[in-house]
Amino acid sequence: MKKLLGLKFAIFLLIMSTQTFAQESTRERGRGVYVELFGNGLGYSFNYDQRFDKRFDGLGFKAGLSYFAIDGNSVATLPVGLNYLLGKNGKYFEMGAGATFLRAEDSTNAFAVGDSRSVGTGTVGHMIFGYRREPEEGGFLFRASMTPLFGQGTFFPFWFGISLGYAF
Template identity: 45%
Template sequence: MKKIYLLGITLLLMAATSVSFAQQFNYAKARAVKMDLKAPMDLKLPKAETTGPRAQNVFVELGGQGLLFTVNYDTRFGNRRDGLGGRAGIGYLAVDGEHVTTIPLSLNYLLGKGRSFFEIGLGATVVTAGSDDDSIIFDENGGNVVGTMSFAYRLQPVDKGFSLRAGFTPVFNGDFFVPYYAGVSLGYTF
């Protein structure tokens, strides 16, 4: 059953990416038709407002890839507002003498332009805990690595300002798969 979920998610990601590239290519092709046919054709995509200084975010997240409550940093790897990027964070929760620390690390890709983006991500969260042996998430040593995915909407200002993320973040490891886990975050883009 886990393999079917992972196969379905992979196919969904491939379809979303191919649709985006096809739309960009058709736009460039339509621009080329309007040009003088005797002049060399320029099929470069126009620079949209997604270019400029790379987007960087600092945010707090409830649920999501950090599993609990985390503080995170997210950045793009190029000088664009969209495209490939990564995030890292840390979370800590202590209740009745038990404690849990989470460290989410992931790669993500933003599709969109302007202020609205669709985020697709894949990562891992390192989880360490107190001596709670009854947990289904932690192994007998009190620690575990949990795989995470992200399918989220991100509202991010073009320049600077507050940002918002919300979406599904399926979590999995060798013992379980939770496809409907979700998260929401609020932060600041600079």
């Protein structure tokens, strides 16, 4: 009986130490989720952002998702990219680059029920130059960026985005 109790106690300590380590490693790495208006998702997008190293500045990545529909037409976007944060104490200059994958559909065909015609798919390149407020202890995340868009004969040098979210 004592051996069984000792084994249970050892397993309990192992689980607790693993959870403590997981919590500490979460606080060491900059991560965040946010909603971006305009910016790389073109209209709006829900995004996840994380640093590669266990720090709050440096190289990281972001990935997002957006979908909007108006009058039978819909557009889905998937912005992905690399970014680099320069700064400290939760205030950073952000720069980066990536691509936004697009898929547009037209469902206004009145002759076939449930038929949707794909208008097209494509990719738009984007850059990021902006300010990021991301507290090291976690909490409210704010971003304001100039995000030029380019691709296939198109260039929008003055495209902007603003983001609100949560850092953890």
